[in-house]
Amino acid sequence: MISHIRLAAAFCLLLLVALLVNAARVQVIQADSLDSNPANRRSTIDRFEQPRGQILVDGRPVTGSRDSGQQLRFERTYTQGPLYAPVTGYASQTYGTSLLEGAEDGILSGTDPMLAPLPFWNDITRAHEPGGKVVTTIKSALQRAAYTGLDGRRGAVAAIEPSSGKILALVSSPSYDPGRLSGTGAAVTDAWRRYNDADAQPMLNRAIRQTYPPGSAFKIVTAAAALDAGVVEDVDAPTDVPERYVLPGTRTTLPNDARGCDKESLAYAIKWSCNSVLAGLGVRVGLGGMVDAAGRFGFNDRRLRIPSGVAVSNFDQEMSDDQLALSSIGQFDTTATPLQMAMVAAAVANGGDLRYPHLVERTLAADGDIVSRVGDRTYGQAMKPRTAYRMRQLMVEVVESGTGTSAGIDGVTVGGKTGTAQHGVGNSGTPYAWFISWAQEEGAGRPAVAVAVVVEDAEAVRDEISGGGDAAPIARAVMEAALRD
């Protein structure tokens, strides 16, 4: 009987080994795939178990957290949701995250390994780090000025500090309240559906995610390209582009809204926005030169991040000369985000040195220790300093006595450029009004701000929409706010 008992004991040992091997299979080998199973609620619950870190504007949080008492415990709140929605995005328990909430999610939710003082130890103890803080470069005064300036009309404003690339304002209008998307349940899904179904597309971030034909505002790029390429040596010397400029290879004449553009100088053409002159100069620079020049300003850059991704601003890389002519005045397939056009103004204002635009100044751990600091870095030399110097003068002319006089501020050097972009089939759509500008106080070493404003307003009469009329006052309000700051 003894040996049989031993064999039975061996059988029990076999059962034990089977249990242990199977437990190791589930808990170690298959653990990762089980943990990441979408039906496993654990990671979701953990994520909302602690208050989410704050996003700071001017050192003050524009976000908050609310203990909902539900299984998913903490919900995001926003102090001024619609105003900062294009900056923060939303952090929803139902729909995930967007914009800064998404790009800096690791810091805000506390999962970023940089937050843990002892990463390996934390892996074992599974301690949850409290959510860190994200300090933005936004200035509330500029943000508010832009938001009230747009006043609910469809459009967007982007403002950059030219010398550093800090994004000072990022506004999209009409906006939405991301706080209404934070939680779970019918109210949230209703709000989501309503926002997505709305004609005005309130959740579209027009400042960085929507591209518009830049129209005449693009002429700054063309002019800079012409100067850089040596196509124009003297901005005040007449060009030989006739008033009635026929698109190369076609019989179509390019219409001029401005008068007296016949063979006019570059300075005059910028000041009064002559289509003919700049279309002709663009063709003379050539496709390769124009593509390179536009690329130096940030066009066709698929990797631009602020840190959220920015929609690609387009300048076609293959086209015929007539298409190039149209593209050179910001029509045809040329499109740009408001942020891109602000970069154009900033490059001119900063002597051709385009700084990389960024929205996050630094990230902090919950106790205030710096996790990372976003240093200023150059995006590239958009144009020669000499060219930039001339372009500054041309843009100042526009505001002092050209199409952009409504943006002028007493005692401040302001440069600008209007734009009115046709779009739609046969130009039937309502034009977009653009204004890009920069401002520098007298005696100041560096420009304070560069702004791009776009207003798309379906209600306005076509003639009334012009960069100078609709967009310039908004740009002016933003610049004034920047100068006061």
Added chain:
Amino acid sequence: MTATKADSPPPELRLPKRRGVELSLLVCAVLISLFGYVAVGLAHNDAVPPDAVRHSAGLGLLALVAHLAVRLRAPYADPLLLPIAVLLNGIGLVLLHRLDLATPGERDAPAQLVWSTLGVALFIAVVVLLRDHRVLQRYAYLSVVAALLLMTVPIFFPAVNGARIWIRIDGLSFQPGEFAKILLAVFFAAYLAANHSALAYTGRRIWKLQLPTGRVLGPIVAIWLLSVLVLVLERDLGTSLLFFGLFVILLYVATGRTGWIAVGLLLAGVGAFAVGWLEPHVHSRVEDWLDPFASIEAGEGPDQLAQSLFAFAAGGMFGTGLGLGRSVLIGFAAKSDFILATAGEELGLIGLTAIFMLYALLVARGYRAGLALRDPFGRLLAVGLASIVALQVFVIAGGVTGLIPLTGMAMPFLAQGGSSVVTNWVIVALLIRLSDSARRPRPEAVETGVIAPTTVIAGPARDTGSSGGTTTGGER
């Protein structure tokens, strides 16, 4: 650390009783439970629970009383059995308390503590009143009748969650099938001890298998039918598996005939296949086991088994820590059948392995007592009781970890459920009694007698000195 009884015999003739070892291990077991309780409190609201000392004092008192009973009435008992039982019971209470915190409005730990107290009371009663395990042999047929009664009664009560294994009176519910386990083990041990020669040496021989004769095959077929009947009428796959497994093991140990194993496995296989195919309740369990994530793919969310696997996976190697897991997501039966998932998630593979090792140690000490005992009944009873624990742990632990199809069964000592806790305390009490008999020094002269042993056991401590005892009592 040694026993300091004044009436101890001369030391050179004594086997070590190891009661001091038992006491110190008991202190450790109670302390571990206390730490667990404190850890849950710290995890829950960053504070040491104010009733922590009272809580562990209660458990400590139970352990102390049980220890005293063993010290007085079974001084040679295996010193590991009682501490393991106390530790497992303590861990079970901590896990239940932890799940209580996550399920507001359901407080199950206090009730479990009451049941544990009842279990310890029965433990003491068994240790004190049952002087010699051979007495049980006389009640073999009474046991089997009682077991059958206990198992059939729940058929007349309404099914709970698909299984007719509960008796509900005035809100109190218990599972009589739990007690039936012990009674059946007693019957099997007694029946096989009496008939093992007939079973072992008669019958036809086909190829290498010695098959039993028809006359002795009768009872085995009866047991097989009983298991299937339990399965069909009560829809309780686990219990029938346990009964049948227990019987096959004991049959093998008693006869040493692999032919019995073959017959047993064949019958079990046919029965399980037929029922698994025909009975929808069991059939769905098999389907779940084959594909635990089918309900997720069907868009119905994870079922219990998938949730259980998620819990084990979340634990990983080191676990989340007591009170920090999310095993409540399992929902229904998280405190009973799936209690091991909480242990797996919060204590990790390491903690789970430790718990398995505790069970393994318990089973091993049961088998060791079986090896050391001289009488066939005692041997078979020890092996049977240890096998009950082993099979039960395997069936439920294998079920919740996806090793075998899930069958509702209580994890011994850990799971919520009064009948189970009480039954397991009685099992440990019987093992204590058996191990005491196994390790007790015996005079050679008395060995062969049939009547004499009762006097030996009547005065255990006093006998040893006069007998000039030998150390033939097994391994130690």
